[in-house]
Amino acid sequence: MKNLSRLFFALLLVVSFNVNAQDENNPWKIEIGANAVDLYPVGEDAPLGEYFDEFYNVTDHWNFLPSLSKVSVSRYLSDGFTISAAGTINRIDKVGDSSADDLSYYGLDGTISYGLMNLINSKTIDPYLGVGGGYTWVDEIGAGTLNGTVGVNYWFSENVGLTAQSSYKHSFEDYLAKHWQHSIGVSIKFGGKDTDGDGIYDKNDACPDVPGLEAFNGCPDSDNDGIEDSKDDCPNDAGLAEFNGCPDSDSDGVADKDDDCPTVAGLKALNGCPDADSDGVADKDDNCPNEKGPAANKGCPWPDTDGDGILDKDDQCPEEAGTVANNGCPEVAPTEEVMKQLNEYARTILFDTGKASFKEESMEVLAAMTAIFKEYPQADFSIDGHTDSVGSKSTNQLLSERRANAVRDYLIANGINADRLTANGYGEDYPIASNKTRNGRKNNRRVEVKLK
Incomplete structure (x- = not known):
């Protein structure tokens, strides 16, 4: 032995x-x-x-x-x-x-x-x-x-x-x-190699030269907030995962680094600052924090009797809605550019196939057109409907009339005087593109607006 x-x-x-x-x-x-x-x-x-x-x-x-x-x-x-x-x-x-x-x-x-x-x-x-x-x-x-x-x-x-x-x-x-x-x-x-001495072998360590945690494959979390430093926008301040590791001291949903009022809960739209009177002007910038007013007047109210966005003190027609370009007075007739804009909107109105009912995505366009019509209360307009050549001519004629009237009815329902509007249907008679192509037929299905 x-x-x-x-x-x-x-x-x-x-x-x-x-x-x-x-x-x-x-x-x-x-x-x-x-x-x-x-x-x-x-x-x-x-x-x-x-x-x-x-x-x-x-x-x-x-x-x-x-x-x-x-x-x-x-x-x-x-x-x-x-x-x-x-x-x-x-x-x-x-x-x-x-x-x-x-x-x-x-x-x-x-x-x-x-x-x-x-x-x-x-x-x-x-x-x-x-x-x-x-x-x-x-x-x-x-x-x-x-x-x-x-x-x-x-x-x-x-x-x-x-x-x-x-x-x-x-x-x-x-x-x-x-x-x-x-x-x-x-x-x-x-006997594995562990360069940073964090107990995780280099071959399994995503950060082999810096001591870290096993939960993060060897990478550090300096502020111990559960978010590794490489993914932490505030690696030295404990924060929340929803803010990539940054804190939100006032719990208003805006990270301190982006919060203009980090110690007082506020609104995201105002970079974390409060708006007591809900007028869209942060209290810190609002000379009348408890009374609604426009930002142009530092949060204090000014009268705008006709609601055209032009304060009465600057409005030459305070009782009648107008435009800024006309010093608060209504424009008599829209300019060529305005008409071009109206027709760009009109051509994007979408109807349900074979019907005069609007598709949901057209509501925003119709609302924008209504706003323009309201800027020219003394102007009269013609709403013209057109179709492609698919289907019978009589059917297309009727459809174009129904669609033109649908637009007119919408405008009337939203505050436009009926006497200012007429509706016409022209069916397939006035194409602006070839009806032999899909894209051409799409362009021919349209609504146009004209001054009377």
Whole structure:
């Protein structure tokens, strides 16, 4: 047992040194398990057999020690190559079919192996081939060996697996028989590189040079608000996820960095400032914060009797809605530009197919047209409807009239005097584009506005 103690003391030194030499991602592996020695299938004469003869005759030929009997440590080098050192103990009580006198067996071996895991494109099955040498003692008589190895690691997880291995050990001395040694054991990989010391190996660390949190793959969260710094617009001030990590001190839905009044709850439209009288002027800029008034007058009210947006003090026709261009008085007739605008709106009015009912998206256009008509209360207009040539001419004529009247009815319902409006339908008689194309027919389906 003296040699056994020496062997495991040497292995303990090796393991202790290797555990502290961590400079790559999980480069170290420790295996603890059991081994079996088989002296039979080595190509010798009886009582031994030819190479691989009865290779799996476990019951008759394999020598076991019913306890922990193998410890090995491995270091990954590069490009699939690994170097390992292993210590084994056993007891030889059978040589082939013959018995032996419980001879002690100690082995210390080194191996350089090449992994085939990448070649078979697997993440769990890790076969390897190896070559090496060592020194084996049988009944305290030792000799060097040349070893050939084949094995496989099966990884249950990233760091824990099962290793099975078979080695042919060719002795350089006649007094030590050639033999096979098989082993199986639990393997643990460790020693990953952690540059920033945050407990997350560099290979899994999205921020390997800065200490961080496991929840953020090793990236930091300086203000501890649950948002990693790289995604945090305010990395040094704890904030809310909805504001990308920035705080909202007054809880008004506007982040402090965008809030002109960060200590007083306010409105988003006013950059976080309050508007007590709801006149659209922030209290800080409102000379009359409790009384509605226009922004032009710093939040204080001015009368605008006709509601045309021109204060009475500036309105030459304060009792009659007008335009700014005409100093508050109504324009007698729209300009050519206004008419052009009206017709641009009119051509975008959409009706339901074959009907005079408006599509929902036309409501905004009709409202804009109504506003223009109201600016010229003394002007009279003609609403003209046109169709494409699809369908019968009589049907198209009727449809164009109905659509023109639908626009007129809308304008009347929204405040335009009926006496100012007439409606006409011209069917398919006045196309502005070819009815042979889809786009041409679309252009021909239109409403036009003319001055009377």
